[in-house]
Structure formats: C-alpha cells, structure tokens
Amino acid sequence: MQKFSIWSLLRNAASYHEGWQRQWRSPEPQREYDAVVVGGGGHGLATAYYLAKEHGLRNIAVVERGWLGGGNTARNTTIVRSNYLWDEATHLYEKSMKLWEGLSQDLNYNVMFSQRGVMNLGHTLQDMREIERRVTANRLNGVDAEVLSPQQIREILPFINLNTRYPVLGASLQRRAGVARHDAVAWGFARGADALGVDILQNCEVTGIRREGGAVVGLDTARGFIKTKKVAIVAAGHSSVLASLAGFRLPLESHPLQALVSEPMKPIFPTVVMSNAIHAYISQSDKGDLVIGAGIDHYTGYGQRGSFPIIEGTLQAIVELFPLFSRVRMNRQWGGIVDVSPDACPIIGLTPVKGLYINCGWGTGGFKATPGSGWVMAHTLAQDRPHRLNEAFTLDRFYNGHLIDEHGAAAVAH
Amino acid sequence: MLIIDCPFCGPRAESEFAYGGEGGIARPLATETLTDEQWGDYVFMRSNPKGLHHEQWRHASGCGKWFNALRDTLTYRFHGTWKIGAEPPEAFTRRVQPAAPVGETVVEGLAR
Numbered sequence: 001m002q003k004f005s006i007w008s009l010l011r012n013a014a015s016y017h018e019g020w021q022r023q024w025r026s027p028e029p030q031r032e033y034d035a036v037v038v039g040g041g042g043h044g045l046a047t048a049y050y051l052a053k054e055h056g057l058r059n060i061a062v063v064e065r066g067w068l069g070g071g072n073t074a075r076n077t078t079i080v081r082s083n084y085l086w087d088e089a090t091h092l093y094e095k096s097m098k099l100w101e102g103l104s105q106d107l108n109y110n111v112m113f114s115q116r117g118v119m120n121l122g123h124t125l126q127d128m129r130e131i132e133r134r135v136t137a138n139r140l141n142g143v144d145a146e147v148l149s150p151q152q153i154r155e156i157l158p159f160i161n162l163n164t165r166y167p168v169l170g171a172s173l174q175r176r177a178g179v180a181r182h183d184a185v186a187w188g189f190a191r192g193a194d195a196l197g198v199d200i201l202q203n204c205e206v207t208g209i210r211r212e213g214g215a216v217v218g219l220d221t222a223r224g225f226i227k228t229k230k231v232a233i234v235a236a237g238h239s240s241v242l243a244s245l246a247g248f249r250l251p252l253e254s255h256p257l258q259a260l261v262s263e264p265m266k267p268i269f270p271t272v273v274m275s276n277a278i279h280a281y282i283s284q285s286d287k288g289d290l291v292i293g294a295g296i297d298h299y300t301g302y303g304q305r306g307s308f309p310i311i312e313g314t315l316q317a318i319v320e321l322f323p324l325f326s327r328v329r330m331n332r333q334w335g336g337i338v339d340v341s342p343d344a345c346p347i348i349g350l351t352p353v354k355g356l357y358i359n360c361g362w363g364t365g366g367f368k369a370t371p372g373s374g375w376v377m378a379h380t381l382a383q384d385r386p387h388r389l390n391e392a393f394t395l396d397r398f399y400n401g402h403l404i405d406e407h408g409a410a411a412v413a414h
Numbered sequence: 415m416l417i418i419d420c421p422f423c424g425p426r427a428e429s430e431f432a433y434g435g436e437g438g439i440a441r442p443l444a445t446e447t448l449t450d451e452q453w454g455d456y457v458f459m460r461s462n463p464k465g466l467h468h469e470q471w472r473h474a475s476g477c478g479k480w481f482n483a484l485r486d487t488l489t490y491r492f493h494g495t496w497k498i499g500a501e502p503p504e505a506f507t508r509r510v511q512p513a514a515p516v517g518e519t520v521v522e523g524l525a526r
Binding site: 253301342 | 433450454467
C-alpha cells in the first residue's frame with residue numbers, strides 16, 4: 001500500500017500525479033476463505049479490516065452485490081454521535097466514537113471527521129425532560145453532553161426560528177459529535193483491508209447459503225461457489241433476504257429512508273441540528289451543500305427511493321426552523337433501505353446456524369457506528385462469541401425480553 | 415404518490431392510508447402454553463421479503479377500515495387489495511412463501 005503523506009504527495013506532484021497506485025485490487029474469488037463478509041458497505045469493510053488487523057486473519061473475502069460502499073454508506077447524512085440513553089447502546093456507540101477520533105491516522109486515509117457538535121432539539125416539555133434525562137445518563141457514562149437553552153441555541157445559530165408551530169424549548173448538545181465523509185470511510189476501510197490481504201469481490205451477489213448439519217459450509221454467489229466455514233452477514237436492508245436463504249427469520253422490517261442535498265453555498269451552518277419531533281435533520285457539508293435527512297417511509301420497501309409526502313413534510317419542518325433556506329434549491333434526492341428493529345438497536349452476534357454471524361438492525365443510524373460495529377463484529381466472528389460491548393445485542397433478546405429501547409435517542413422516530 | 419385501492423371506498427392517495435405491517439399473522443390461541451420462542455416469533459419475527467408481501471393497511475383518513483393488500487416491496491406496485499375475511503386475489507395464492515424455521519435443507523435462489 002502506498003502511504004499517503006506530505007512526502008508522497010510532493011514526490012507524486014513531480015510526476016504529474018500519474019504514479020499513484022490503485023487503492024485496492026479487484027481479485028478473482030479464491031476457492032476457499034477462512035471467513036467471508038457478506039456486504040461491502042462501511043460496516044462490512046470495517047469488519048474485514050479489524051478481522052485482519054486485530055485478529056490476524058488474512059484469508060478473508062468481502063462479497064458485495066453491487067459496488068463498494070454503494071448502499072447505505074453512500075446514502076446517509078454522515079452524522080456521528082454517541083449520545084444514546086441506555087448503558088449498553090452508549091458504550092457501543094462511544095467505542096465507535098473513540099475509533100472515529102483516531103480513524104484517519106489509523107487508516108492513513110482522511111475520512112474528514114469533523115467534530116462540529118450535534119444538537120437534538122426539544123419542542124415540548126416532555127422532549128425537554130427526556131433531553132435532561134439523556135444528557136445526565138450520557139455524563140454518567142463518560143460521554144460529553146450538555147443542555148442548551150433557547151438563548152444558547154441562538155448564539156450558535158443566530159438565524160434559527162425558535163417560535164415555530166412546535167416552539168424550540170431547548171436542545172441537547174454533544175460537542176464531540178459531528179460529521180464524516182461517508183465515501184471516504186468505505187474507501188479508507190477498503191484500502192486498509194486490501195493492504196492486509198482481504199479480497200474485495202464486487203458484483204458478487206450471494207444467491208445461496210449452503211449448510212450441512214446446521215453449520216455453514218459455503219456460499220453460492222454470482223461468481224461461483226465459495227467454500228468457507230465462517231460467514232458474517234452485514235447487509236443492512238437486505239439482512240432479512242439473506243437470513244431467509246439460511247432458513248431463519250429476523251425481527252426486522254426494511255424501510256426506505258431518504259435524504260437530499262441542496263446546491264452548494266458559502267459556509268453558514270456550523271453544526272448539525274436534528275429534531276426527532278418534527279422529523280428533520282440538517283448539516284452543511286464541506287463542499288457547501290445542505291445535507292437534509294427525512295424520516296422513514298411507513299411501509300416496508302426495497303426500492304431505493306423515498307415517497308413524496310415524507311420529503312414534503314421534512315422540508316416544511318426545515319423551512320419553518322430556518323426560513324432563510326426557503327429559496328435554496330435542492331440538487332439531489334435519494335433513498336436507502338434501512339433495517340429497522342423493534343427496539344431501534346442493532347443485532348450483532350450469533351445466529352441459529354453455526355458459523356453464521358449477523359450484524360444488522362442498525363435502522364436509521366448505522367453510519368455513526370461504522371468503526372465500532374466492525375470492531376465488535378470482527379471480535380464476535382474471530383472468537384465465536386460476542387465481545388463485552390455487543391453481548392447485549394443478541395438475536396436472543398427478542399425471545400427473552402431484554403430489549404434495549406432506544407427509540408428516544410434514535411435519529412428518527414419510528 | 416401511490417394510489418391505493420381501498421376495497422370499501424375505491425382508489426385514493428397514499429397519504430390517506432396507514433400501513434399496518436405484515437398481514438395474516440394470527441394471534442396464538444393457547445397463549446398460556448406458549449414458549450418464549452413461540453412468543454418471540456409471533457411478536458417480533460417478520461418475513462420482510464423482497465418481492466410480493468402480504469400486508470394490512472387502514473384507510474385512516476377515509477372509512478377507517480382495515481383491509482388486506484398484496485404489494486411488491488421492490489416496485490411498490492399493489493397486486494390487489496381485499497376485505498378481511500374475503501377471498502384473496504389469485505396472485506396471493508401463487509406467491510412463494512418465504513422463510514421457514516431452521517432446517518437442514520439448502521435454500522437456493524431468492525425467496526421471491
């Protein structure tokens with residue numbers, strides 16, 4: 001792997017930048033791997049990277065139905081935060097946050113992680129009670145959080161309209177939270193994993209999961225049969241489809257979640273604002289476009305587009321909060337398929353099939369967890385048991401009742 | 415905007431309707447004898463197929479009545495709606511039933 005540094009930049013500048021290598025290979029599938037990760041998004045690539053880096057596995061493949069990072073990794077609103085309510089979720093997302101803070105150095109790839117703070121607005125007395133409770137819970141867990149008054153919100157965002165239909169009564173603020181460049185996360189993990197010997201196989205849809213005696217023996221793919229004893233399903237919206245190939249069901253429903261970006265503008269929006277109550281979140285990318293996220297479509301769907309009534313409602317909320325954006329033109333709109341679990345928490349762990357592991361159910365908020373999710377998933381697969389950080393996030397919790405209800409702190413009310 | 419054919423009122427805009435999740439899930443009868451696994455299956459597990467999906471909808475801003483629908487979750491096209499207890503459309507009986515409990519058989523091809 002070619003290291004990126006000021007010296008490599010200068011050296012390549014002298015040769016008109018024609019000497020850069022490809023950042024990862026496009027190998028032919030081998031006949032057998034020690035482990036195969038199904039899903040070449042951020043979570044899958046991070047899983048492969050940490051499997052190779054932390055657990056010494058080298059003979060690994062990532063199989064991807066489409067192209068690398070082309071699913072939800074390319075379709076989210078890039079928000080990173082760890083201000084969840086319950087201990088289990090907070091510890092998991094905070095592990096991820098700590099990895100984010102050193103990720104660019106670790107990967108030698110600039111993921112443009114920008115800790116510009118994330119505000120969650122409260123619009124009712126009950127919202128504010130929940131915010132107070134969550135902020136206190138965060139601080140007890142060592143996560144930075146504070147409650148802002150309307151006046152303090154106005155100091156950060158002088159142009160916000162606090163006197164909306166549902167008036168803004170305050171907000172929670174996590175200053176270490178922020179945004180990262182979503183594509184760079186997939187590319188950085190892909191480059192890092194490839195350098196450690198991981199084969200990244202694109203255009204390689206899994207069409208069957210072969211089992212013998214209740215254990216995985218291999219995968220039928222669009223590029224032939226691949227023999228392996230360990231498979232990690234990290235496929236977000238398509239998790240249920242893959243689980244049905246292995247003969248079990250998941251407590252998931254896949255919904256379209258849409259987002260949109262405006263034309264680029266000069267820097268105006270210094271932070272990230274989310275509002276659970278009126279279903280909108282907004283930030284400004286380094287390129288200058290406003291990145292706006294909406295709620296999920298209420299019906300299930302696998303078509304990667306959202307419905308018009310949802311986007312209309314979101315833009316009404318954005319324009320009411322920020323009237324000065326009312327004439328900003330929107331450039332692009334898209335949808336991703338999110339796998340929503342009943343308690344708004346992920347499922348990371350073992351499945352009824354031996355050698356088959358699953359990492360799904362991140363719902364509307366998986367991007368922030370990308371490094372942490374890969375880190376615990378790699379541990380789970382390598383050790384054949386969950387890490388302490390993900391042992392609460394089993395599939396079993398839907399049978400024994402130990403749910404972790406994070407609807408209050410999830411990005412979008414479901 | 416989807417146009418949904420309410421079996422009671424006729425075709426109306428999507429915004430008049432509320433989605434009610436997967437259809438045809440009957441509440442178990444002998445509830446006192448159910449195991450945790452059976453309860454978990456009933457309460458939480460869903461087939462969530464990519465393709466034809468049996469679901470229930472409610473004409474929330476119209477007649478307020480529940481009805482069955484068969485919808486393709488990839489194209490979002492409705493292949494029929496019918497009243498609770500009425501005869502389902504032909505496409506419903508032709509559809510492939512996804513996912514069963516864990517068995518030893520190799521499942522190949524997408525469950526569509």
